[in-house]
Amino acid sequence: DTEVTQTPKHLVMGMTNKKSLKCEQHMGHRAMYWYKQKAKKPPELMFVYSYEKLSINESVPSRFSPECPNSSLLNLHLHALQPEDSALYLCASSHGWGMNTEAFFGQGTRLTVV
């Protein structure tokens, strides 16, 4: 199984809503990532978890709150988002330390904030 599964695939939320994005992998990877990708732009790193501990937060606003409940799951909790937060949110995972081994991406959640 070389899949990273993200749910939901699409999400529309209001600026006062609270929602969560979910990511799951069963490859035994111990590093997991959240990236944000705007249209026609490269993915931008948001958070990195290593062995279920947050190791990198790229100065992401607190309205985005990551959580790693166990080695297979990664969540991104969303609250009070702005329309400019609309984007494709990609989860990725890799074996061992960091991404100097192959990183596998999920299909992403396309988020629209209205």
Place this chain on the structure above:
Amino acid sequence: GENVEQHPSTLSVQEGDSAVIKCTYSDSASNYFPWYKQELGKRPQLIIDIRSNVGEKKDQRIAVTLNKTAKHFSLHITETQPEDSAVYFCAAPLGGYQKVTFGTGTKLQVIP
């Protein structure tokens, strides 16, 4: 600041011709250089990667070359096919091995 520059931003080639995409990076400590292909509406997928102890790596029609002294690496696709049409991103760890930063992307169009 740390960044990865990628050129060209768009590239059109005739089917069967070669395509070359170049990236430069700023962090001399970077030691891993992956290339991702992203088709429209799909996830990025690794197509080839190279580590700093190697100057070139080849996988069928795809090759990557690395010049650590000049801090640049290139993707070479030979005998291009229409299914190679996609956006290609280079990437490198900048400011730490987990901080993989993507280049700005190259939209490759292979004309049948």
